[in-house]
Each structure stands twice: as structure tokens, then as C-alpha cells.
Amino acid sequence: MYDPCYTCRRRRVQCDQSEAPCKKCQKAGLECFGKRPLRWVKGVAIRGKLQGLTVKDASASSATLATLNRAPRKKSSTQTTSSNSTNNDHNDPVYPPVDTENRLYLSFPLEAGPISNLDPTSRYYLDYYNEQICKLFIVYDSDENPFRRLISLSLDNSVLLKAVLALAARHRANSGCSFYNPGTMASTDLISVHRDALSFKHQAIQGLTRVVHDPTLSGRDTTVASIFLLIFLDLLESGSDKWNFHLEGAKKLITHGQLQLEVQHGTTQDPGRTVQEIRKFIIRQIHLIETLGATFVRPKLLSGSTSLDQSNAMLDETVEQSFLGCPEYLLHAIQCLSAYRDTIAELQPQNDTTVNTHIQDITSVLQLIQDFDCYSWASSLPESHKSPSRDMGNLCMLSQSYKLGALIYAQCVLDALLKVTTPQDELVSELIGVINTVMGDRCLFKCILWPIFVAGLECRSQVQRDFLMNSLENFWTDTNCLNAVNAAKALHSYWQKTDQQGLSSTQWIFDIGDLDHDWLFI
Secondary structure (H helix, E strand, O other): OOOOOHHHHHHOOOOOOOOOOOHHHHHHOOOOOOOOOOOOOOOOEOOOOOEOOOHHHHHHHHHHHHHHHHOOOOOOHHHHHHHHOOOOOOOOOOOOOOOOOHHHOOOOOOOOOHHHHOOHHHHHHHHHHHHHHHHHOOOOOOOOOHHHHHHHHHOOOHHHHHHHHHHHHHHHHHOOEOOOOOOOEOOHHHHHHHHHHHHHHHHHHHHHHHHOOOOOHHHOHHHHHHHHHHHHHHHHHOOEOOHHHHHHHHHHHHHHOOHHHHHHHOOOOOOOHHHHHHHHHHHHHHHHHHHHHHHHOOOOOOOOOHHHHOOOOOOOOOHHHOOOOOOHHHHHHHHHHHHHHHHHHHOOOOOHHHHHHHHHHHHHHHHHHHHOOHHHHHHHOOOOOOOOOOOHHHHHHHHHHHHHHHHHHHHHHHHHHHOOOOOOHHHHHHHHHHHHHHOOOHHHHOOOHHHHHHHHHHOOOHHHHHHHHHHHHHHHHHHOOHHHHHHHHHHHHHHHHHHHHOOOHHHHHHHHHHOOOOEOOO
16 A cells, blocks of 8 residues: 555545556556655746746846835725635735736645646636635635635636636625625726636636537536536626526536436546545535525526435535535425425416415425424534534524525415415514624625525515615625625615515515526525
């Protein structure tokens, strides 16, 4: 048995330790180093500001670099808050206006491997992705973060790399925008970042267009991962219109390609533990996005796919492997409710027997949601030794927010079938109280946009509406996701419409998808 080789450790893949060279390096076409190799470089330094410079060049540039380091950097309050508030960690880097020099700073070493071949701009955004994006789209950041594990895959795949860089650049550009006027940049320095984001996105989509028409390339893990990241890019850009196309494309590749079969049954070609875990993570999160996304769109907009959630064991995830941390039990209930909503929309004319059956079924689902024990769920979550410390009470509140949101949604579906309106003031007030509690935990607060929006659709008190608007602004400050800004606009429009026309509150389960766009408020 050999020790893990240096090449596999640098690529962040599990070495098979079978022989020298190992099979992983042979398959990837890489030279297998047992130990870190010596590397001769041109210049006085292998990294940092003097990288690649000769002694003469270094002495000439030292004064210039010192001047740049001493020069004050502009930081808007919005930028500083959004860069540091996600985990309430004041040691997180505050990224300066982007220029050639600043793009050279990275938190991981560059002296070896594919990273050293990247241009300075790509290096900067790859580091930004590592530091900011990875912790944004996960409940708790850890060494096992699946988003961070995508970095090693992206270094060998240009399409996935462009998707990664597009996410980083868009988030960085959003940091200079205002919640009330997101179209205006707070700093002219960020205009170039905005252009970078558009360029990377364009290159990623162009690359995907070529790949998906290739039967061999379309079934690769990196192709599905690239599409998966574009869904998150839509959250940063708007939260409307394109996410559902990306979702349907990813589902089609998973259900009709090789990916799903390899996850469930295994193959003779072992892709490695890291890739297997990434596959499972992507499938779980697509299931989550589809389930919650279906609640705010037109009935039947999404195709629905039961093949994505056949394995209950695969869906038993830890919060370190979850985008939002919504319990699978509640996700399944919400999925059933959306199916009933779609059926109700097609019941013309309604048959009494069918209606009575649906009433019994929806009532049963509502009761199952009511019986869900948030504390048992939180206390039974498996915990890795690599995970950060958790607050059990706040995890209970996280699941409670989704439970209350699901109860409100279930009652609206039942009311639509019965053609009645049930006051939900108590549930809304309780949900708002839970939102207020979760707001104190920045790791969990970034996970509850869906419950916030559900509460907004049902609340009638101006005080409650003001609180929810403030919550959305805080969500924007923490995440820089423009779907929070659009959630506020959608609620304002919906409140104006319902207040003027006196519409039934249950109508939103059918009409919210017709309110300008098909929204993804998660």
C-alpha cells in the first residue's frame, strides 16, 4: 500500500494508492509525483507581487508596488457589509477594486498544477469563488463543501471554469449595487467587473451549447455541474426566466444520461469519491430547487421528475451538504401539494368524487406537516467532525420556518379546492417571529428566502410588511443575490394588486407565476 501521491492531493481527489504511478494520474494523463517536486522558476519569486520578475525588474517595481499597497482603497458600506456578513466573520477578505495587481492575491498556493496556467483575472475570480461563493450557497461552510470541490474539476474543464468565474464576477459586481437602485453601480471600478461577469457567462453558455450536442461530452459530470451553477448565477442576476430552462436541461441529462445510473448502481469505472459526492449533491439540490421553485410559477411549468428522488438514502443529507437545509420530509410534502395545485387548476368541471378524494389527501398532507417534529429533525442530523459548531435551537428555527411556510401553502391549496378563504394570521405571525429569530444567525438566514416570501404573500398588516421588506434588504446585504430585490418588487406589486382589487389570498398559488416572470425565490 503506497501513500497518497502528491499529484492527487494537489488535485483534491482521493488517490487509489494502488501503485506508482497511481491509476488516477494515469487516467488523467498527469505525471504522478510521490512527493512535492522541486520547481525551478524564472524570477525572484514563485508567487506574490514579484512573481516572474528578475532582480532588476523587482527593484524597479518595488517602489510602485509599495505605493499601490499604501494607497487608500474605496469601500462602500454596502460592499464591506456584503463581503463579510455571510458568516459574520470579520476576518474575511474585503476585495478591492479589481486591477491587474489585486487579481494576483489568492488564498491557495499557485506554484504547481493547472492554477498556475490561469491568467491573473481568472486567478482573482477563482479565489473570490473559493472565499465568497462557496460559503454563500451552503448552510454551513466546511472542508467538505461540494461547491469548493468543484474547483478541482473546473481546472480541467473550460466550460465549468467559465461558470465558476461568472458566479464570482457577478457576485463581486453586485456588491457595488444598492437594494433600492440595483441598476446603478456604487463605484465605477466595478463596471469592468460587470463586463467580466457578462463575458464569462457568454463563454460558459457558448461552451455548453457545443457540449450538449456531443453525446459523449453531454453526459459528463462537468456538463451537469456547469448547468447547475448557471441556476445559481440566475439567483445572483434576477431569479427569473432562465433558471427553469437550466433546471430542465440538467434534469434531462441526469435522467436520460449516464449520471443517474452511475450514482445508483455504480460502474466499473470508478470516478473517485469526490466526483461521486458531487454527483449526489447536485441531484439533491436540483430536487430541492425544483420542489421549492414550483410553488411560485405557473402550474405545470416544470416537467416534474420522480427519478430524481427515488433513493431515500441519497436524500439523507447533512447541513454541510445542503444548499438550504430544508428537511426532505417537508420537501416531499411541498412537492405533493404543488401536484395537487396543478390538478386543481385542471379540474373543469369538478367531479364531486374526485374533489372529495383530493380534499382527504390534502388534509392528510397538511396533518403530516403539522406533526413534523423540528427538534427531532435537528437533533438527528449526522454531524461530521469537520463541520463547524452548530446551534441546535437555530437549526430548529430553520426547519420551523419551512414547516410554517408549508402549512400556509397547504392551507391555500386546500382553500382553492374548497373555494373558501381561511384566515392565516396566526401562522403568518408565528412565521414572522421565526424569521426574526433566524435573522440573528447569518449562516441560516441566507437560507430562508422562500419562507420570507410565503409570509409576504399572506400578511395583511403594514407593520408585518415593513418587517418583511427589511428582512429582504438584510437578505440582499448578506447574499448580493438580486432575486431578493425582485422578491421585494414582486411583493409590492402583489400587495398593491390585492389591496386595490380585494382578491382572495389563495389566488397567489395560481397567479404569482403570471406576475411578470417565473420566479425562483430561494
